[in-house]
Amino acid sequence: MKSVSLGGRLALTIILFNLTACGSSGNSGQVTAPTENAERIQLADRSYVLALPTHFDQAKPYKLLLAFHGSGGSSESMRSSARFEQYHSDYIVAYPKSQEVEWNEGCDCNIAHRKGADDLGFIEQIIEDVGTRYRLQEGEVYAAGFSQGALFAQNVACNLGDKVRAVATVGAPMSRQLSLSCAMEAPVSVMMVHGTADNVLSYYGSNHANFGLLSSQEAVARLAALNNSLPNPLLKSASQNVDLIHYTNGKQKVQLHSIKRGGHSWSFSGFDTSQKILDFFDHLHIPELPEHSQLIDVQGQKFHVRSMGKQHSGPAILLLPGFNYNYFNDSAWYALLQPYLAKTYRVHSIDRLGNGFSNMSEEVNLSRFAEDLNGILHALNEKQVLLVAFSSASITASQFYQHRSDDIDLTGMLWIDPDIALPHSLSLYKGYPADWYLANLEALLPILEQGTWTARTWNKLVVEREEIAALLPEALADLMDWNFLDVISQQRMLVGAQQTRAREIAFYADDLDAYAALALPSSVPVSVIDSDFEEKDIQNYPENAEALRQWQQEGSAWSQQVAEFSNGQYMSLEQTDHMVMFQKPERIKQAIDWLVAKGR
DSSP states (O other): OOHHHHHHHHHHHHHHHHHHHTTTTSGGGOOOOOOSOEEEEEETTEEEEEEOOTTOOTTSOEEEEEEEOOTTOOHHHHHHHHOHHHHOTTEEEEEEOOSSSSOOOSSSOSHHHHTTOOHHHHHHHHHHHHHHHSOEEEEEEEEEEETHHHHHHHHHHHHOTTTOSEEEEESOOEEHHHHHHOOOSSOOEEEEEEETTOSSSOTTOBOOSSSOEEOHHHHHHHHHHHTTOOSSOEEEEEETTEEEEEEEOSSOEEEEEEETTOOSOSOBTTBOHHHHHHHHHHTTTSOOOOTTEEEEEETTEEEEEEEEOTTOOSOEEEEEOOOOTTOOOSGGGGTTHHHHHTTTSOEEEEOOTTSTTSOOOSOOOHHHHHHHHHHHHHHHTOOEEEEEEETTHHHHHHHHHHHOOTTOEEEEEEEESOOOOSHHHHHHHHSTTHHHHHHHHHHHHHHHHTTTTHHHHHHHHHHHHHHHHHHOOGGGGGGOOHHHHHHHHGGGGSHHHHHHHHHHHHTHHHHHHHHHTSOOOOSSOEEEEEEOTHHHHHHHOGGGHHHHHHHHHHHHHHHHHHHHHHTOOEEEESSOOSOHHHHOHHHHHHHHHHHHHHTO
């Protein structure tokens, strides 16, 4: 180690030691009296403090939480700051003491490393030792650390992922050395908490040949990559003073809570760090949702619903997604339309099972979703609704019209490029790729399980995003919620979502048959927006031009018939893409305005 590097490292150690001694590790210098359910346990020449919850039950299996102090700290100082055992009755908490002034954090650059402190081995011994003393829940071991102890917690995540389910770090980003050496062969959920004004371990990182730091935003991205997370993070304000960056791989979570103007501390104003960490550990199985989103439980299944414009009265606008040309369909299609409509209306976009953040299910089809809608609306306490259905969602809309609950007032429907329930169109829908998926579904599902099509799915998403960007009207560009579109659409890369898509395409023919057998709606007005999106396919596939032209003509005639039969409007849009929601949202609003006025 170079002398200049050692000097810089020792200076940092002294600073951290002084801060810990002054109480800066948490609670603004105030130490809370610990509970009596604790003892110091000696393991050879090492020790840890083991704290039990207040109402400890010897017969109950517990989770184990390991909490690591900062540089120069102790088991007692960390316990006084975190007090985890006082927050939760399901955890036994171990507060280990480092062998040296610092933990061997994985940077290969400090005193603990030079002296060969086997801190990772010590942690394994503690887990084993606690397991011999008390009943532990299998697979329920967690770790948290402050400052230099947070850097060590990341080392635990990198090297003990087979023993630790999740870690939380407070007051530290990530060392550049560990970011390069970390393998994380077993994925581990990680929660980071860091003040943007931290003047000890900077939120913005630092460059040093011996001990460099990534910024916290770089660190969370690196940890997400090590977990094979989806590429786009969810960004949102968790509160007035806290910004959240959240990644997921569909199972594990990696997130950063950035405390605005927060210093080098365990706790912050309006942010109870210990409680937030325990909440994170307790809800690893629950997805982090975008702003305005919630999960609605209907008969044990959870549906992703995004609600905006709740302050408005009148009928609620329900946005139902349908297939695009890639057979993707989820609430990402309403990333612009929903905030645009929410300026005037109360608007809900709803994802079927297997789409967005809704639960996965093997029982997926467009007809079944009509039944689910009744339960969702009851949970939302919506009695008067106007339904907007894009593409194949007209199947769900038609079924809902026939089978809606008696207490739901359906004031009207707007169908955008609906599926056409006439023979020629139905034969095209039932052809490739629907017939191929039906014939090959059983063999395809295990192939999807292996992730064989994940890269292919991502490539399609990249192209779609570029196409959507080209469609946006300049006047409404500021309303476009790109983060929502990215976060929702990338869910399609998850294996469960890929399998759902395969099942939906395979079962499409059955949905179409049920759709064709229904009578046209007559008691509520149905307006239809009919774009000329077929023109693109007619130009690109001249060998199929005749069949495609017939489909286009048949569709326009049928759409006019639906509108006239139900006393709705028929609107033909020329030079318009299939994704009308992005290209001409104002025309959709005009159609909704007309239906709402008609229903008064």
